Amino acid sequence: MSTTNRILLCDNVWKVYGPDADTFLSTREQPPSPEDLAAAGLLAAVRGVSLSISQGEIFVIMGLSGSGKSTLLRCMTRLVEPTAGSILLGGTNLLNATERQLMQIRREKMGMVFQNYALMPHLSALENVAFPLKVQGMKRAAREARAQQMLDLVGLGGRGRHYPHELSGGQQQRVGIARSLTLEPDIWFLDEPFSALDPLVRREMQDEFLRLQTLLRKTIVFVTHDFAEAVRLADRIAIMREGAVVQVATPEALVLAPADPYVSAFTRDIPRAQVVTARSAMDLGPDAAGSAGVAAAARVIDIAERVLAAEGPVAVLAEDGGVLGALSREAVIRLLLAQPHTRPAPVQ
Numbered sequence: 447m448s449t450t451n452r453i454l455l456c457d458n459v460w461k462v463y464g465p466d467a468d469t470f471l472s473t474r475e476q477p478p479s480p481e482d483l484a485a486a487g488l489l490a491a492v493r494g495v496s497l498s499i500s501q502g503e504i505f506v507i508m509g510l511s512g513s514g515k516s517t518l519l520r521c522m523t524r525l526v527e528p529t530a531g532s533i534l535l536g537g538t539n540l541l542n543a544t545e546r547q548l549m550q551i552r553r554e555k556m557g558m559v560f561q562n563y564a565l566m567p568h569l570s571a572l573e574n575v576a577f578p579l580k581v582q583g584m585k586r587a588a589r590e591a592r593a594q595q596m597l598d599l600v601g602l603g604g605r606g607r608h609y610p611h612e613l614s615g616g617q618q619q620r621v622g623i624a625r626s627l628t629l630e631p632d633i634w635f636l637d638e639p640f641s642a643l644d645p646l647v648r649r650e651m652q653d654e655f656l657r658l659q660t661l662l663r664k665t666i667v668f669v670t671h672d673f674a675e676a677v678r679l680a681d682r683i684a685i686m687r688e689g690a691v692v693q694v695a696t697p698e699a700l701v702l703a704p705a706d707p708y709v710s711a712f713t714r715d716i717p718r719a720q721v722v723t724a725r726s727a728m729d730l731g732p733d734a735a736g737s738a739g740v741a742a743a744a745r746v747i748d749i750a751e752r753v754l755a756a757e758g759p760v761a762v763l764a765e766d767g768g769v770l771g772a773l774s775r776e777a778v779i780r781l782l783l784a785q786p787h788t789r790p791a792p793v794q
């Protein structure tokens with residue numbers, strides 16, 4: 447993940463529902479609290495959110511139901527009109543764009559996937575995937591060839607002639623994913639794309655999604671209320687509460703250093719070895735065994751078998767191959783045995 451190559455920047459974004467919300471906001475010297483807003487008969491779904499998303503990262507927005515995740519995502523695409531703030535996509539302030547420019551930006555730069563697959567029931571899977579190309583005026587043979595490629599990519603190459611009702615929920619969502627990728631978006635927005643699926647299929651779809659991302663390297667904004675899903679997928683996670691972002695960090699940093707009890711309550715069920723990296727678990731010092739080492743960024747759960755099978759501590763390597771330290775069997779065992787708390791503290 448690059449931290450320098452920012453593609454999407456939100457600066458002090460607000461979405462307030464209720465009469466004269468923009469006047470109310472613009473006349474305040476200090477940002478209003480939820481109580482101030484409630485007293486004025488207003489509700490802030492998004493409160494003063496500032497964040498930046500880098501090229502090629504999977505940025506997950508997480509929070510309880512009603513915390514403002516979907517509204518924030520929709521503000522980023524301007525499907526919901528923010529009340530205040532700015533949203534820069536590749537340098538263009540979306541809030542200054544005309545309706546026509548917006549349509550073009552959405553068509554050319556953004557891909558979107560929502561929970562309800564929103565496929566057209568009277569079109570086959572292939573026709574659904576080809577639809578955005580048809581709107582663009584691409585000839586039938588060319589668009590169907592491209593749609594077939596996309597269906598192959600999501601593992602549905604043989605199902606192009608099936609209609610949505612002939613496909614399972616997971617397969618329908620794969621078609622939705624393929625369709626959202628046909629125009630090769632710069633940035634891909636996904637709002638709870640797997641939450642209607644049963645747990646096994648959901649897990650399969652998460653794996654599939656990560657596989658696709660290793661091929662495509664898209665910039666992704668992904669909304670979920672499931673912290674385990676966020677941890678599996680994210681490079682970074684933004685935790686929302688009552689419309690505000692309370693912490694933005696890697697899964698590891700959220701688990702090891704939660705900003706407050708609200709964040710900490712989410713992290714308690716996550717096994718430590720699933721998030722802690724070799725870099726955090728290693729001892730400093732040169733006394734690693736000579737064999738090939740493990741990447742500093744690797745999660746302990748993924749390298750545990752190798753370390754446990756090694757003769758002695760295993761070298762932990764920086765991206766340039768330099769040895770940073772050594773990971774011992776004891777450190778790995780400690781993390782594997784560390785029990786997540788089973789009773790999360792109540793969220794206030």
Ligand SMILES: Nc1ncnc2c1ncn2[C@@H]1O[C@H](COP(=O)(O)OP(=O)(O)OP(=O)(O)O)[C@@H](O)[C@H]1O
Binds near residue numbers: 489490491510515517
């Ligand atoms: N059109 C609207 N008018 C008034 N209030 C709204 C509107 N849309 C959303 N809200 C309110 O804004 C808040 C945030 O809603 P939002 O859908 O963004 O939350 P969420 O975190 O995505 O929730 P969920 O996980 O349940 O989808 C909620 O209190 C919701 O009731």
